[in-house]
Amino acid sequence: MQPSEESLSVNLGERSYPILIQDGALGNADLTPWVSGNRVLIVTNETVGPLYMDQARACFPGCDIDEIQLPDGERYKNWETLNRIFDTLLEKHHTRKTTLVALGGGVIGDITGFAAATYQRGVDFIQIPTTLLAQVDASVGGKTGINHPLGKNMIGAFHQPKVVVIDPLTLNSLPPAELSAGMAEVIKYGLIRDADFLAWLEEHMDRLMALQAEDLKVAIRRSCECKAAIVAEDERESGVRALLNLGHTFGHAIETHTGYSEWLHGEAVAAGMMMATDLSERLGYLNYNDSTRVRQLLIRARLPVNPPEGMTPVHFKALMQVDKKNLTGELRLVLLKELGDAVVTSGFDDEALEATLDYFCHPLD
Structure with a gap:
């Protein structure tokens, strides 16, 4: 996908990145220009994965793709779930040239971004938000993190994505x-x-x-x-x-x-x-x-x-x-x-x- 009238930028100097908004982007956009190497881990949840994993994989032609489906819900935005991402990265021998992909809502974006910020002291990640809240807010700006029983989003890091890809058609499946x-x-x-x-x-x-x-x-x-x-x-x-x-x-x-x-x-x-x-x-x-x-x-x-x-x-x-x-x-x-x-x-x-x-x-x- 090339930038068009449906794209805008987050201007942060060397860390600037585009926000691409297009019907049908999920499944049709070629996102390999924003992949740092050839390895991709797509992180999603048990609700979104069955709906959109195939389309997400199609956005990374020629890449070596792994995937993980996490439980769905804010209560799972915690250390235990975060460690499941790290377990997969380590078990599959992902390196610093790995790119993580957040496919889902705000919880998936936050926890995937935090994993990317901390795995081997920082790897690239891409946001593919599938909920309205994530599309208009959580996927943009680089806030990543997890919750603690005593406070929400108190553990995290600022880590900007390489690109945010918004497909408004995903809202048709939204409860x-x-x-x-x-x-x-x-x-x-x-x-x-x-x-x-x-x-x-x-x-x-x-x-x-x-x-x-x-x-x-x-x-x-x-x-x-x-x-x-x-x-x-x-x-x-x-x-x-x-x-x-x-x-x-x-x-x-x-x-x-x-x-x-x-x-x-x-x-x-x-x-x-x-x-x-x-x-x-x-x-x-x-x-x-x-x-x-x-x-x-x-x-x-x-x-x-x-x-x-x-x-x-x-x-x-x-x-x-x-x-x-x-x-x-x-x-x-x-x-x-x-x-x-x-x-x-x-x-x-x-x-x-x-x-x-x-x-x-x-x-x-």
Whole structure:
């Protein structure tokens, strides 16, 4: 596949790479230009593998290909599963010239990328995301890692892929809940960076949820453009990149509390974005109409706007302290100054945060 009008770049100097977006790319694109040697290990899961492994193998003509299928689910993004990748690499005698290929959603991308970052101190890898969440967010930017029982994504490395290949046709096999989970990250870009895109999402959400192809391509491309621009400006999250975590501090607390097994990542982020929106309104940044717009858009995307029943302010506060954005013990949150403009801050009223937590954890009181 040659770069076309459906491609864009993540500009990181010598580590720059393209994002290729094309219907039918999986199975038809020749990805050998991004393979460092002749050995490839395709990492996928038990759900995606039966659907797309043959097409993925076809993208590497002439290569010596091994494959591994991991269990499916966020709860498997851990050391034990990571070691299964290392076991395969070592048993099959893969060298530093090996290229790993992540075929799947965000979990597969994160764990494969971390394996690539650490195997023999770093090998190349390629992202082929098959879920909306991975296509618009997780596959771009080089964040890799695994979860710990005490905190999500606390163990990992920055390791950029050589190329990201997005085939929107894979979304046709996506369960409805996974589509909604990905839409949470799409909505996030409108909230933090692009009010016009947010308005476009409000106009087109019903078509997006109905898998209208051209609308999905617009949403995927605009999301990737936002992510690529932010990563190019701040690769290692020392500044503006932290804005991508809108709702994630609340959301990661939800995921950790529920053992990474009950809520999809995007579902937790959606509830977290609603909580961040509420806090932003309490601080005087947003008004009631702004909050209503956010809530209605999330609901139209079939996403939760409240945390799980039984989760208390005590649970949230304990888990939110284990967050990568926190500095010198201070809780830092991404809040909305207005729709389309976000800020990372620790300068918020603790009483306002308490009020938000009380409101969402005791909605009937």
